[in-house]
Each structure stands twice: as C-alpha cells, then as structure tokens.
Amino acid sequence: METSYTEALRRALDEELARDPAVVILGEDVAAGGAFGVTRGLAERYGVERVRNTPISEAAITGLAVGAAVAGLRPVLEVMFIDFITLAMDNLVNQAAKYRYMSGGQLSVPLVVRTQAGAAGGAAAQHSQSLEAWLMHVPGLLVVTPSSPCEAYGLLKAAIRQDDPVVFIEHKRLYSKREDLPASEWVAPLGQARVVRAGVDATVVTYGGMTPLVVDAAARAAAEAGIDAEVIDLRSLVPLDVDTVVQSLQRTHRLLVVHEAVQNGGVGAEVAARVAEVAFDELDAPILRVGAAFTPIPFAPELERAVLPDEQRIVSALLRLVKEA
Amino acid sequence: MSSPEVGNQDLCLSLYRMMVRIRLFEEQVGKLAAAGQVPGLTHLSTGQEAVAAGVCAVLRPQDYLFSGHRAHGHTLAKGSPVTAVLAEILGRETGLCRGRGGSMHLVDAARGMLGATGVVGGNIPLALGAAWAAQVRGEDRLAVVFFGDGASGNGVFHESLNLASLWRLPVLFVCENNGVAEFTQREEHSRVAFTSEFAKPYDIPVRVVDGNDVLAVYTAAQALVHWVRQAGGPAYLECQTYRLSGHYVGDAQAYRDKAELAAWRERDPLLRLQRQLLAQGVPAAELTAQAEAERQALAQALELARTAPPPAAAEASAYVYSCARETPTCP
Ligand SMILES: Cc1ncc(C[n+]2csc(CCOP(=O)(O)OP(=O)(O)O)c2C)c(N)n1
Numbered sequence: 170m171e172t173s174y175t176e177a178l179r180r181a182l183d184e185e186l187a188r189d190p191a192v193v194i195l196g197e198d199v200a201a202g203g204a205f206g207v208t209r210g211l212a213e214r215y216g217v218e219r220v221r222n223t224p225i226s227e228a229a230i231t232g233l234a235v236g237a238a239v240a241g242l243r244p245v246l247e248v249m250f251i252d253f254i255t256l257a258m259d260n261l262v263n264q265a266a267k268y269r270y271m272s273g274g275q276l277s278v279p280l281v282v283r284t285q286a287g288a289a290g291g292a293a294a295q296h297s298q299s300l301e302a303w304l305m306h307v308p309g310l311l312v313v314t315p316s317s318p319c320e321a322y323g324l325l326k327a328a329i330r331q332d333d334p335v336v337f338i339e340h341k342r343l344y345s346k347r348e349d350l351p352a353s354e355w356v357a358p359l360g361q362a363r364v365v366r367a368g369v370d371a372t373v374v375t376y377g378g379m380t381p382l383v384v385d386a387a388a389r390a391a392a393e394a395g396i397d398a399e400v401i402d403l404r405s406l407v408p409l410d411v412d413t414v415v416q417s418l419q420r421t422h423r424l425l426v427v428h429e430a431v432q433n434g435g436v437g438a439e440v441a442a443r444v445a446e447v448a449f450d451e452l453d454a455p456i457l458r459v460g461a462a463f464t465p466i467p468f469a470p471e472l473e474r475a476v477l478p479d480e481q482r483i484v485s486a487l488l489r490l491v492k493e494a
Numbered sequence: 495m496s497s498p499e500v501g502n503q504d505l506c507l508s509l510y511r512m513m514v515r516i517r518l519f520e521e522q523v524g525k526l527a528a529a530g531q532v533p534g535l536t537h538l539s540t541g542q543e544a545v546a547a548g549v550c551a552v553l554r555p556q557d558y559l560f561s562g563h564r565a566h567g568h569t570l571a572k573g574s575p576v577t578a579v580l581a582e583i584l585g586r587e588t589g590l591c592r593g594r595g596g597s598m599h600l601v602d603a604a605r606g607m608l609g610a611t612g613v614v615g616g617n618i619p620l621a622l623g624a625a626w627a628a629q630v631r632g633e634d635r636l637a638v639v640f641f642g643d644g645a646s647g648n649g650v651f652h653e654s655l656n657l658a659s660l661w662r663l664p665v666l667f668v669c670e671n672n673g674v675a676e677f678t679q680r681e682e683h684s685r686v687a688f689t690s691e692f693a694k695p696y697d698i699p700v701r702v703v704d705g706n707d708v709l710a711v712y713t714a715a716q717a718l719v720h721w722v723r724q725a726g727g728p729a730y731l732e733c734q735t736y737r738l739s740g741h742y743v744g745d746a747q748a749y750r751d752k753a754e755l756a757a758w759r760e761r762d763p764l765l766r767l768q769r770q771l772l773a774q775g776v777p778a779a780e781l782t783a784q785a786e787a788e789r790q791a792l793a794q795a796l797e798l799a800r801t802a803p804p805p806a807a808a809e810a811s812a813y814v815y816s817c818a819r820e821t822p823t824c825p
Pocket residue numbers: 563564612613614615641642643644645646672674675676741
C-alpha cells in the first residue's frame with residue numbers, strides 16, 4: 170500500500186515505541202501530532218508520558234533529552250525546524266556529541282533528534298535552511314538524511330536503535346511523497362549509500378530532499394542529451410560512504426554533487442575532497458557542485474526559485490560535466 | 495550549634511573526613527597545577543567543601559549527580575575513589591574517564607556521577623533528563639545538580655526551572671552562591687542577589703542556608719531530598735559560601751577584597767566543624783588521626799596516578815562512537 174513519508178516516519182516510531190519501553194518521544198506539540206503530523210495518534214496509543222509535549226525551550230528540552238539518554242532512555246526529540254537547532258547547539262555539540270568520548274566510554278547517548286529542513290512555499294530565511302554541514306562537522310554526532318518514504322521508515326528505525334546521538338533531518342517537501350513500504354519490518358543499514366539510478370556516464374551524489382529532483386534531472390538528461398547518469402543517495406552524511414561513490418566513479422569517471430544547502434563549506438566540498446584524495450586518477454573532469462546561492466532563503470516565490478537548485482541547473486551541470494569537460 | 499544532627503557524632507565525623515579529603519586533595523591538585531603537571535584549566539572549591547559533603551551525605555548510591563567546572567569535591571563526595579579522580583585530572587589512562595575528560599568533565603557512572611560540564615549552565619537540563627528517566631521508569635531515585643550563582647544568568651537555567659516544575663521532576667537544584675563568577679561580583683551579574691528567588695515563581699520549594707556550616711547544609715538537603723522523594727517534584731537549595739581559592743589555579747585575583755577574604759577565612763567550613771567537634775568532646779587526637787589517614791591515602795593515590803601511563807596516542811579516536819551492532823559501517 171502506498172504510504173506517505175509522514176506515515177512512514179509514524180510507522181517507524183509506532184513500531185519502536187511498541188518494541189522497546191525505553192523509547193520515548195518529546196517535543197513541542199508532539200502529543201497533538203507535531204507541526205507536520207508525524208506523531209499523530211501516538212500519544213493516544215502510548216500515553217502522554219511517553220509522547221510528551223514540551224514548552225518552547227529548545228535548549229532545555231534538548232539538554233533534558235541528552236540527560237535522559239545518558240540515564241538509559243532512548244528519546245526521540247522533535248525540533249520543529251532545523252533553524253531552531255541553533256538554540257539547542259550547546260546541548261547537541263558540547264554535551265551529546267562528547268559524552269561518550271569525555272567519559273572514556275562509560276556513557277553513551279542513544280538520542281535521535283528528528284528535525285525538518287529545506288525550502289518550500291515561501292517559509293523564508295528562518296524556516297527554510299539546510300544546516301546539515303554544521304552538524305556533520307562535529308565528531309560524535311551521526312547525521313541522517315532520508316530521501317523517500319521507505320528510507321524514512323528504515324532509517325528512523327536504525328537511528329532509534331543506534332547508541333550514539335543522531336540528527337535525523339527530514340525534508341519538508343518530502344512529507345507528502347508516497348510509495349510502497351515493505352510489508353514486514355525493515356531496518357535500513359546506516360552508513361551504506363544507495364544507488365538510486367544506475368548509469369555509466371557520470372556519478373551524481375545527493376541526499377535528502379534533493380534526491381527525487383536529481384532522479385528527475387537524470388531522466389531528462391538521458392532523454393534530451395543521451396547522458397546516462399548514475400545517482401547515489403548518501404543516506405547519511407555521518408557515516409559518509411565514500412566507497413560507494415568511488416566504486417561508481419570507477420565506471421563513470423565524472424562526479425557531480427547536488428545539495429540544497431549553500432555550496433560554501435558544504436557537504437559537496439567534503440565529498441569532492443574525499444574523492445580527490447583517494448580517486449583522483451579516476452577523474453576525467455573537474456568535480457562539479459550544484460547548491461543554493463550563498464544567500465538567505467528569500468520570501469518571494471520568484472526569489473526562492475532563483476536561489477534553489479532546480480532540474481534545469483542539474484541538467485546543465487551534467488551537460489558541462491559530460492559533454493564539455 | 496546549628497542543627498539537631500549535631501548530636502550524631504558518627505555523621506559529624508564522616509562529614510569531617512570527607513571535607514578533609516576534599517581539602518587535601520585540592521591542595522595537592524593546586525600544587526601539581528602550579529608546577530605545570532596538570533593539563534588544562536583547574537578550578538578548586540577550597541572553602542566550599544561543606545556544600546559537596548553536606549549534600550552528598552544525604553544521597554543514595556543510585557541517585558544521579560551532575561556538576562560543573564568546579565567538580566572535584568562533588569565527585570569525591572559522591573564516592574569516587576581519590577586515585578581515579580586524581581589520575582583523571584592528571585590525564586592518565588587509569589583515570590575515571592581514561593584521561594579523555596579531565597578536571598572539568600569528571601564522570602563516574604557506576605557511582606551515579608553522570609557528568610560534570612565545562613559549559614556554565616549546560617549541566618542543568620541534563621539533570622532534568624536523568625530525573626525524567628527515573629520518573630518514566632518509576633524508580634525511587636533523584637538527580638542533583640550543582641552549579642554556581644553565575645549559571646543563573648544562562649537562559650537554560652530559567653527554562654529548566656520551568657520544565658522541572660511543570661513535569662514534577664525529582665531534581666534537587668543546588669546553587670553554590672559564592673558571590674562571584676570568575677572575576678565579577680554578583681551585583682554586576684544581576685539585581686537578584688539570591689538565585690533561589692528565580693525558583694519561587696515556579697512554585698519550587700526553596701531553602702537558603704549558610705553554605706559554610708556543613709550541618710546546616712546537611713539538614714536542609716535532607717529535608718529537601720525527603721520532599722523531592724515524597725512529592726516527586728523539584729526543590730532548590732541555595733548555599734551561601736565563599737571561594738577561598740582563585741577562580742582557577744594561577745588566578746592573580748586582582749578583583750579580590752583582602753578584608754573580605756580574611757573575614758571568610760574565619761568562617762572556613764572545615765575549621766568551623768573542627769571547633770564544633772572539639773566542643774562536643776571529640777578528642778583532638780581523633781581528628782588528627784582521621785586527617786592523617788586521608789593524607790596517607792592521598793600520598794598513595796598520588797604515587798599511583800603519577801606513575802600511571804598516559805592514554806596511548808593510537809587510541810585518541812577511541813570512544814567517539816559506539817558502533818552498535820545495528821550499524822554495519824562505523825563512521
Ligand atoms: C557558557 C559559558 N560561558 C562562560 C564560561 C567561562 N566561565 C567559566 S567559569 C565562569 C564563572 C562561573 O561562575 P559561577 O557559575 O558562579 O561558578 P563559580 O566559578 O563561582 O563556581 C565562567 C564565566 C563558561 N565556561 N561557559
């Protein structure tokens with residue numbers, strides 16, 4: 170049966186709440202379903218003690234979730250917009266990420282911070298950002314970016330079972346996407362990238378909300394220019410599966426990285442550097458990146474469209490990469 | 495004589511012993527730090543030992559403890575062995591945290607010491623979380639968090655008071671109000687002299703005590719801990735005290751009022767307890783013997799810690815991730 174990204178996330182939460190009494194959900198409005206409806210119905214099923222509304226206190230609730238994880242719960246905290254993770258950064262970066270290390274392995278932090286990123290519909294500069302590169306920069310955190318309903322389901326289950334703090338970044342444009350979910354339980358392998366479309370002319374690396382767009386762009390490049398691109402969904406930025414990218418490059422010898430975040434200091438820079446370090450000789454052309462303009466996300470729809478990567482820019486980049494280089 | 499507990503000589507002696515342990519330990523750490531043998535920043539709690547000893551004496555082994563950058567005393571008072579704490583402060587593999595944490599980040603999970611943090615105020619919501627875990631599991635266990643008056647300037651302190659009150663979390667907030675944060679007096683931080691004033695609007699029961707009177711601290715902590723266990727909600731203990739040492743080892747203390755320091759030396763919590771015990775008829779030789787036993791234990795610990803190996807450089811990246819079974823690929 171076709172399931173939306175939202176419903177897929179809910180199924181993962183539901184199954185994990187049922188499986189393990191240590192799993193608890195907290196966040197603003199979560200007992201009422203949360204701002205995007207992901208937790209709808211769970212408080213009715215598991216009680217408001219396990220699906221717990223919090224005040225609008227991102228710093229304290231994140232710190233509380235870290236302390237609860239250290240003391241043996243497996244909290245799933247919802248931070249409504251990734252933009253507000255700025256208020257939780259001490260707790261994530263200084264506390265959660267370093268607990269295991271600074272305690273010499275005595276304690277770990279089995280915490281999932283579910284949050285939601287990306288631009289859509291004029292949410293503007295404080296409700297649209299893609300801040301994953303910040304988080305990827307911190308040793309001790311895992312960063313997971315599900316790109317489809319199946320991925321959302323399997324990766325959220327994996328994240329909840331992980332003993333380290335995971336920032337789980339959903340994308341607002343994906344919530345309504347639908348596809349068939351596996352009938353039986355499935356836990357996605359964390360740390361293994363996924364080849365979404367096989368191809369031989371170029372490798373396009375992407376993740377999260379850009380993945381469907383890149384797949385569409387690859388289809389168009391094939392139809393219009395005869396370019397057969399391989400598309401890789403990284404699934405997680407930490408762990409970063411460079412091996413799968415390099416294996417693809419050994420066939421295609423050309424690399425494009427696409428993300429919605431700005432290019433400066435972004436995931437694309439890291440992927441490009443890691444590939445250049447280990448597979449420079451495989452490259453027949455300079456590595457290209459497509460990302461948002463180095464601009465806050467604008468409000469007016471015309472401007473929002475102007476700064477974000479779109480199908481045309483991805484197709485153009487593929488043409489440059491394969492035909493011109 | 496400040497409290498009904500004063501008649502309990504065993505208790506008084508055990509408080510004395512703990513305060514001596516902390517005092518001697520930190521004197522030693524101070525010497526080592528001044529000699530350049532302690533990496534990083536070292537904050538001593540000299541003059542504030544009565545708070546650590548008095549509060550922790552009320553706790554059970556399974557109760558959770560959190561602290562901040564001035565955590566040596568709290569950690570020892572919760573029961574951590576002198577050798578492992580000292581080895582950690584010296585950055586040794588045999589330290590509590592295998593030399594990964596150091597003076598500001600002591601953790602002793604087995605004894606409920608779930609963490610000290612170098613970020614002022616960062617420990618407060620963590621304690622709420624541990625208390626919440628106990629609440630969710632229906633355990634008879636509370637979380638205690640020690641912090642300074644300076645931490646009350648941090649937003650997360652205020653968020654945490656609200657949250658602890660709202661969720662009826664079994665947390666004891668313990669503010670060591672020593673009237674100064676780093677080099678700046680309380681009056682320059684806030685118009686509110688007593689941090690416990692902030693707890694009152696949230697309907698959190700508050701006690702303010704002379705933090706240099708260990709029996710007063712003990713008695714108040716006992717009452718509040720009892721309340722937390724019974725009522726299952728938070729309580730707030732504010733201890734007025736004074737830091738006799740610098741903010742950190744090496745602090746030139748230009749901000750320090752000499753007359754004030756001299757006055758507080760007279761109120762040294764350890765000397766006060768000593769006088770009380772002597773007045774009660776405890777033989778001076780008994781106190782000397784207790785202190786001597788602590789001195790010897792410390793000397794042994796120092797020998798062990800000093801000669802212990804540092805962590806191996808090849809292990810610098812161990813303990814970052816757990817790499818649980820479910821994760822096929824480690825980061
Ligand atoms: C968030 C944060 N800001 C600043 C500092 C630097 N700092 C370390 S200790 C300290 C003073 C803290 O005062 P207080 O909380 O009263 O504790 P005390 O040192 O008196 O024990 C400051 C400002 C810090 N560690 N963390």
